Amino acid sequence: MFRGTALATGSLLLLLSGCLTGCATANAEGTHVGYADSAGPAVIGTDGSAQSRVVAALYGELLTRAGQKVRTANVSYASPIDTAQAVVDGRISIAPAYESTLLRAMPGGQTLPGNMEATLSMALPPGIVALPPAAAQGGVVLAVTNSTARKHELASLADLRKTGTGLTLGGSATGDPDAPSVAALKKTYGVTLTQAGTAGTSETATAPGAADVLVLRSTDPVITRDGLVVLADPESVVPPEHVFPLISAPAVDLPGRTALARVNSLLTTAQLARLTASVEAGETPGRAAKAWLRAKGLSH
Template sequence: MTSGTRPGPRLRLRLAAVAVCSLVLLTGCAAGAKSEPDTAHADRQGPTVIGSDASAEGRVTAALYRELLTGAGQPVRMATTSYTSPAATARAVVAGRIGLAPAYESTLLRTFPDGGTLPGNMPATLSMALPMGIDALPPAAAEHGVVLAVTRATARRHGLHSLADLAGAGRRLTLGGSASGDPDAPTPASLKKAYGVSVTGAGTSATADVLALRGTDPVITRDRLVVLTDPVGVIPPEHVFPLIQAPYAGPAARKALARLNPALTTDQLAALASSVDAGRSPAATARTWLRSRGLLG
């Protein structure tokens, strides 16, 4: 939403709701209204049901949320089924089928595209995309987003550290990888516009010079790939954050979930997902990691 643009229907509704809530607070104070404790919502709503998609990353992130909330004395339980994608999981939270789930910034904005946009202000943009009663809590450092990576040999041969360095490779490079068809993956045209890089999308995961991968893909660590930085920001952000129904987002729950944010980096999340991919349970993986960092008693 830019200056001089009339607010859309969703934003006007939010502004009206703020005005109504302010009036209610004033009249409630005059009548001697009492605030409810954080646990009152949980008692009325039952335990927070935590869900995720079927990926190792989604399941271990949901398990982290469960361990943190349980440690804070919040009643929780895991959903009995997994969803097909992070977008489907986000829709389940909005529909009220589950109360909390891991979500990702760009994926959520594609799933709910009718909100306004405040450039440089992702929290406000997410808030405008979501219906009232659904909260996007602060994100972790970890990103699930697309990255472009090369082998160590390719990085040494061409002196590659950032996407801008690709322009000096001296030949047209091929672009491929498991995430090359992802909506967030940069196209050859976008790389040419942003960095003056000449690449072709004809490569496969086995033959491409430059691989488009999810930042938490275990192959990055396994094959010791070099992730190229993106100084211009041609790839949109995709931090992981808790998407939660407002009745479950009281102060105790917010405080517990926020403990995860600085500690959970992209590398840490990739390692946790790799452990689950190798057959360890998400709950045991999450509990061990949280305890090793002093985040769980």
């Protein structure tokens, strides 16, 4: 489990405190080394998802171009929590992480409303840093078909109040820990929906019998393919899941952190969805990452 010790607010200029000498950990092969004596490449870890692998490829390309040696871990982890734990344990140096998913694994962390950066920094153990997040989110969204949006003039979850009691809630991400319940939507937005099943997978989101309001992963290709309208969530009933680099502070130098920060404002949820879809369709994460970075002017 994560250790809930306090850490000063994370930023690109945050340096390791209290572990500059003799602080031991384990590398990807299980050999214990001291942080101060570790001169090897930064080790990037991922879970098995296309999304994690392509984001890690972006990080690897940016770090390499900043002059930092990197390599990919020789194991694939089961989930974002497992990759984060591997960073904390020192088995890897860096991994894509997601805000609310990470916080759920940290017992006793104090949440500061509206300040996720400070919340994470207080919850993480010394030497582990949450760098600023990208604009892209990898969590849950609620969406409707274009025809439903036009019929009821829907742009946000608050607009659902206008529809009365006839709409159903369902979708492929209904069982996700961040998926809002009918009760939560009622409490936050005064919306009355009826819980449907899990219809609304990538194959059936617009099929007859699908739920009216679909609970989907933000990078589900069905959103773009079927032209779904993602409803704004002004009251944040769905917790934030922006993707960010979780790093071991001694393993990523300041030029590397600065390079990673360049992706923050450029990587949107829609672009992350396209990158993920391209990898799921067979493109290698490295190739997809290089093409995206070139298109954004971040590489030659």
